[in-house]
Amino acid sequence: MKLVLERCEHRDPAGGAARPVLVWRFHEPVHAAATTVLGGGIGRRSWIVNAEVDHEYRRDPEAHLRAIAAQLGLAADDGVGLLTAARVLDVVVAADDGAECAATVGVSTPVWAAAPDGAWARWVPGTINLAVWVPAPLSDAALANALVTATEAKAQALFDAGVPGTGTASDALVVCCPPGGAEPYGGPRSVWGARLARAVHGAVAAGTERYLVGLR
Secondary structure (H helix, E strand, C coil): CCCCEEEEEECCCCCCCCEEEEEEEEEEEEEEEECCCECCEEEEEEEEEEEECCCCCCCCHHHHHHHHHHHCCCCHHHEEEEEECCCHHHCEEEEECCEEEEEEECCCCEECCCCCCCCCCCCCCCCEEEEEECCCCECHHHHHHHHHHHHHHHHHHHHHCCCCCCEECCCEEEEEECCCCCECCCCCCCHHHHHHHHHHHHHHHHHHHHHHHHHC
16 A cells, blocks of 8 residues: 555644644655645655645645645655645545545535636635555656546546535645656546546545535
8 A cells, every 4th residue: 555644743833733634655756746836746756745724724835834844854845735624534545456545525615617707706615635646657648637537536426425516626636656657548448547536536425425424
């Protein structure tokens, strides 16, 4: 299992209670594509953090993630950082024949991807963060395609759960794999794209169910 999860804590330098953070440290750098403010884009990464913040969050996210990385002894330029107001200790992990997805799910304010201007006027924390592992060396193009596949699978899981939206406005994800770039495809009908999609769907579906049950 490549996504070896650690449950740690971080503390806001400005004060306040310690909050949980999920940490994945890789023994060797992996090839990754991410949609995050820290470590976003495509490149070699050595760690992932998914840090819980409060619902009144008003910080510079990149600077905050760098501070969290420093607290954890991580080199800020070597990894991927995600933030969420969802409860990260409710993380759900699902796997499909080698592909894995760890999902933290908050859908307090779901949105539709295509909506008219003005349909969404106020930012409210509620984020779906995904950390995905594929054990095949995807090319850059396949990694980019895998981000799309993961997003499609997330939207499918939300549709299945009756959530009125394709995600939230602050969703983020990272897909990582071994270096090498030999696998050219990451779409939903490719071998590894299909496995990734099922893992993401399973994790988001279970995480959404847990979140919705917690509201009752």
